[in-house]
Amino acid sequence: MSEPEQTPGRQLLQGNEAVVHGALAAGCRFFAGYPITPASEIAEHLSVLLPAVDGTFIQMEDEIASIGAVIGASLAGVKAMTATSGPGFSLMQENLGFACVAEVPCVIVNVMRGGPSTGLPTSPAQGDVQMARWGTHGDHPIVVLAVSSVLDSFSITVKAFNISEKYRVPVILLSDEVVAHTREAVRLPGRDEVKVMDRIRPSMPPDWYRPYEGDNRGVPPMAAFGDGYRHHVTGLIHDEHGYPTQNRKEIEGFHERMAGKIRRGFADIQMTRGFHTRDAEVLVIAYGSVARSALRAVEEARRQGMRAGLLQLITLFPFPRATVTPLLKQCRAVLVPEMNMGQISREVQRVNQCDCRVVKHNRVDGEFITPMEITRVLLKL
Amino acid sequence: MVIPAQTLRHTFLRHNKKFPHVWCPGCGNGIIMAALLRAIYRLDVSKDDIVLASGIGCSGRMPTYLDFNTLHTTHGRALTFATGVKLARPSLNVVAIMGDGDATAIGGNHFIHAARRNLNLTAIIINNSIYGMTGGQYSPTTPFGARSTTSVYGHIEHDFSIAELAVTAGASFVARATVYHAELMDRLIEQAIRKRGFAVVEVISNCHVQYGRRNNLGGAVEMIRRFKEQAVHVDRAEKMSAEELRGKITIGVLTDRELPISTEEYKKVRERARAARGGKV
Ligand SMILES: Cc1ncc(C[n+]2csc(CCOP(=O)(O)OP(=O)(O)O)c2C)c(N)n1
Ligand code: SF4
Ligand SMILES: [Mg+2]
Numbered sequence: 281m282s283e284p285e286q287t288p289g290r291q292l293l294q295g296n297e298a299v300v301h302g303a304l305a306a307g308c309r310f311f312a313g314y315p316i317t318p319a320s321e322i323a324e325h326l327s328v329l330l331p332a333v334d335g336t337f338i339q340m341e342d343e344i345a346s347i348g349a350v351i352g353a354s355l356a357g358v359k360a361m362t363a364t365s366g367p368g369f370s371l372m373q374e375n376l377g378f379a380c381v382a383e384v385p386c387v388i389v390n391v392m393r394g395g396p397s398t399g400l401p402t403s404p405a406q407g408d409v410q411m412a413r414w415g416t417h418g419d420h421p422i423v424v425l426a427v428s429s430v431l432d433s434f435s436i437t438v439k440a441f442n443i444s445e446k447y448r449v450p451v452i453l454l455s456d457e458v459v460a461h462t463r464e465a466v467r468l469p470g471r472d473e474v475k476v477m478d479r480i481r482p483s484m485p486p487d488w489y490r491p492y493e494g495d496n497r498g499v500p501p502m503a504a505f506g507d508g509y510r511h512h513v514t515g516l517i518h519d520e521h522g523y524p525t526q527n528r529k530e531i532e533g534f535h536e537r538m539a540g541k542i543r544r545g546f547a548d549i550q551m552t553r554g555f556h557t558r559d560a561e562v563l564v565i566a567y568g569s570v571a572r573s574a575l576r577a578v579e580e581a582r583r584q585g586m587r588a589g590l591l592q593l594i595t596l597f598p599f600p601r602a603t604v605t606p607l608l609k610q611c612r613a614v615l616v617p618e619m620n621m622g623q624i625s626r627e628v629q630r631v632n633q634c635d636c637r638v639v640k641h642n643r644v645d646g647e648f649i650t651p652m653e654i655t656r657v658l659l660k661l
Numbered sequence: 662m663v664i665p666a667q668t669l670r671h672t673f674l675r676h677n678k679k680f681p682h683v684w685c686p687g688c689g690n691g692i693i694m695a696a697l698l699r700a701i702y703r704l705d706v707s708k709d710d711i712v713l714a715s716g717i718g719c720s721g722r723m724p725t726y727l728d729f730n731t732l733h734t735t736h737g738r739a740l741t742f743a744t745g746v747k748l749a750r751p752s753l754n755v756v757a758i759m760g761d762g763d764a765t766a767i768g769g770n771h772f773i774h775a776a777r778r779n780l781n782l783t784a785i786i787i788n789n790s791i792y793g794m795t796g797g798q799y800s801p802t803t804p805f806g807a808r809s810t811t812s813v814y815g816h817i818e819h820d821f822s823i824a825e826l827a828v829t830a831g832a833s834f835v836a837r838a839t840v841y842h843a844e845l846m847d848r849l850i851e852q853a854i855r856k857r858g859f860a861v862v863e864v865i866s867n868c869h870v871q872y873g874r875r876n877n878l879g880g881a882v883e884m885i886r887r888f889k890e891q892a893v894h895v896d897r898a899e900k901m902s903a904e905e906l907r908g909k910i911t912i913g914v915l916t917d918r919e920l921p922i923s924t925e926e927y928k929k930v931r932e933r934a935r936a937a938r939g940g941k942v
Pocket of ligand 1: 717761787793795800
């Protein structure tokens with residue numbers, strides 16, 4: 281497959297466009313989707329660019345079909361992605377569980393808008409955070425990342441593909457209406473500056489291949505359909521051969537390996553950015569577009585003499601408790617501003633092992649949370 | 662050419678898969694599986710180049726036993742996964758096997774759009790007029806008046822014809838057989854896989870356990886014998902009136918036409934995109 285060329289220098293890009301460039305840089309060559317505001321630009325741009333690099337774009341009949349096609353393409357050995365917003369993400373949940381259980385790498389972008397239901401199609405929100413973690417039924421491994429800027433939309437999309445390939449796990453990339461539609465001048469990294477990871481392919485002869493036998497990380501090598509490693513893929517709980525099992529030991533082993541492969545990767549998967557956290561007494565934990573308001577607010581609070589810090593979460597799930605917990609011990613209070621009723625603040629509460637005060641600041645009125653607003657609350661802590 | 666059953670078993674069944682299978686004795690699914698294998702045997706393509714995708718239901722279990730690249734997807738969605746596989750690797754022969762509920766109730770939207778889209782895929786639909794796996798609830802092909810576990814007072818909705826739906830939706834090739842017509846069936850499946858474009862084979866099958874029993878249709882043998890009596894070959898059906906065709910099953914090739922195939926058309930899209938962008942993205 282031919283390599284895409286990056287236009288050098290700075291360019292004015294939307295978050296959604298940056299996701300497209302990140303996906304192409306990461307090696308994504310298949311996209312299936314269904315139009316929805318505020319995610320449609322991702323599909324539109326990929327419909328133009330993918331065929332130019334021997335990739336494939338298809339608009340499916342709905343989001344259920346879109347993620348189905350994405351899983352199929354990935355099983356045939358091609359890195360694949362879809363992009364949607366709340367209503368479409370709801371429709372994807374069943375097949376998302378299939379991707380978790382059958383360990384099919386893929387990236388699902390959810391550009392969040394106000395919910396529930398048709399909600400507020402053109403307003404920003406962060407209401408799908410817990411759904412991204414728990415939307416599909418049953419216990420399952422999954423990774424959820426959040427982007428806060430146009431540059432993030434590029435680099436975290438690359439990371440999303442890399443994690444997905446490395447751990448054979450679907451990765452949910454949460455963007456929001458603000459990040460998606462804001463234009464910023466950015467210089468995208470060149471081809472050689474981007475680290476791209478691919479799934480490990482089996483090296484043993486086909487007769488020896490056990491498609492669901494984990495390596496030392498718990499991740500099985502993945503053969504593509506057509507590579508000569510004929511095997512079975514199912515959403516039923518399966519043994520190492522991929523065949524359905526009712527054996528209690530095998531079922532338990534399956535779940536243990538699923539959870540274990542992500543647990544072993546915690547240090548690698550859990551990404552955060554700390555700003556002024558070293559000496560912080562009061563902490564803000566934020567993600568997505570809100571993290572940018574939060575940074576301004578923290579800087580303003582510092583100017584006014586408060587020892588404030590910001591922990592920006594890039595990985596929302598698995599929740600980066602190894603970074604969060606020590607900071608909660610260090611700080612007397614933590615503020616969690618979110619454009620929802622408190623979906624990450626409950627995670628912060630959950631890992632709070634000391635008497636750090638957890639304060640929520642929530643908006644669900646379709647308005648963006650501004651720096652002034654956060655500063656005001658922060659200065660009262 | 663008669664292909665010995667042993668040859669089929671040794672060539673296509675998975676040796677490391679623990680049999681027995683999940684199907685009831687006498688179920689039509691086994692006859693259909695054998696017909697599929699005979700068709701594939703005659704096609705003479707490598708097992709590595711065949712992908713068999715299914716949905717959920719008794720029919721959905723078929724790929725588990727067969728030594729191809731096999732994909733047991735979610736209920737109703739086999740064609741969506743198959744679409745991704747085919748587009749990502751067009752050299753593969755992709756066959757989707759689905760139940761009547763699978764393909765035309767929960768998966769009905771995907772079915773009509775797959776037909777309209779006309780990828781080079783094959784769909785085999787096992788129409789046993791019932792939801793077999795979940796215990797005999799009515800499906801979109803359960804006839805008016807029939808009894809099922811969710812229509813014990815008699816079914817009040819009308820069934821539709823899967824093959825006719827496929828024709829209307831734009832499939833390139835549409836055929837129908839019954840499990841009685843095993844040889845016709847394997848020829849139709851072979852034709853369908855060879856066909857360039859979306860090809861559908863509807864197979865009328867017996868679920869004597871969940872459907873036959875409740876509707877006084879007897880066991881497997883009686884049901885299959887009735888298919889023989891009801892079947893009318895398409896050549897003869899064309900000369901019969903609607904009245905004469907009532908209660909009959911038209912078998913044979915219903916449609917075989919040449920239409921643009923979207924996998925082929927997409928190659929042109931790639932050329933146009935490359936020309937327009939000069940290698941830049
Ligand atoms: C989303 C979803 N809904 C319901 C089911 C339960 N279910 C399993 S098989 C089936 C019906 C199968 O009927 P059919 O497609 O006709 O296949 P058959 O068993 O008759 O071969 C249903 C409703 C499911 N697995 N998934
Ligand atoms: S329930 Fe019906 S369709 Fe299912 S295996 Fe038994 S006879 Fe076949
Ligand atoms: Mg059925």
